Amino acid sequence: MRYTNPELLEHLASAYVLGTLAGGARRRFERLQRDRIDVRVRVTHWEARLGQLALSVPAHKPSPRVWAAIAARTQPAGTRQAPQGKTSWLGWLKPAGFGVGGLAAGVVAASVFFMAMPTLFMSSDQLAMRSGEKLPQSYVGLLTDAQGNGKLLVSSLRHGKTMTVKVIGPITPPASGKLVLWAVPANGPAFSLGAVPTSGSAVSILPDTSEKLLSKVGKLVVTLEADANPTKPGETVVFSGNCAKLW
DSSP states (O other): OOOOOHHHHHHHHHHHHHTOOOHHHHHHHHHHHHHOHHHHHHHHHHHHHHHHHHHHSOOOOOOHHHHHHHHHHHSOTTOOOOOOSOOOGGGGGOOTTTHHHHHHHHHHHHHHHHHHSGGGTOOHHHHHHHTTSOOOOEEEEEEEOTTOOEEEEEEEETTOSEEEEEEOSOOOOOSSSEEEEEEEESSSOOEEEEEOOSSSEEEEEOSSOHHHHHTTEEEEEEEEESSSSOSSOOSOEEEEEEEEEEO
């Protein structure tokens, strides 16, 4: 199969993040991610989008009838327990004490809510991406080590105020200090974009929109810093890469 159809790639990326893409299809898509940065960008955007979904839902106490229905679908007979205390609707998305089935049910419930009212959580660019019309306008950076191995994928919607940093290659946690991501403008001092994870991905809130922060940034670097709040990049550059405009 040739993965050139944007709508197909959007469908696969969303299904992959939701966990509904399984078996051989999931393994093929994971191989595709390793080979193509545009596919990794799509997956990263879906992870950031659905990760922020839980934070956007207001706290709400479900009725006992709702919990009983969830228990009936996710827990074997004889092991069901009545809900205790006040529980937020966000608890549906938490794996602790809920089991794999409960987590899956929570993700499905969240995705249904998301699909029913996407404008509550998405910009016009994100809606276009969801429909397969185009990849949303974004700032993207692929950072590599000195040997050219891909280590980090950084992305942020052009007019968004969140940034996603995803680890795409093995990173050894530093014995001391921390890894910090810096934006390096063509003219002007570098400024920090925050700490860098050594596994998985992290979404952080930016002080302004990406357009205002990154429009004149041509390079991204990660340095090893001993200071808890460094004001400028140190001499030990660990990863680096270009900051590209994806539009």
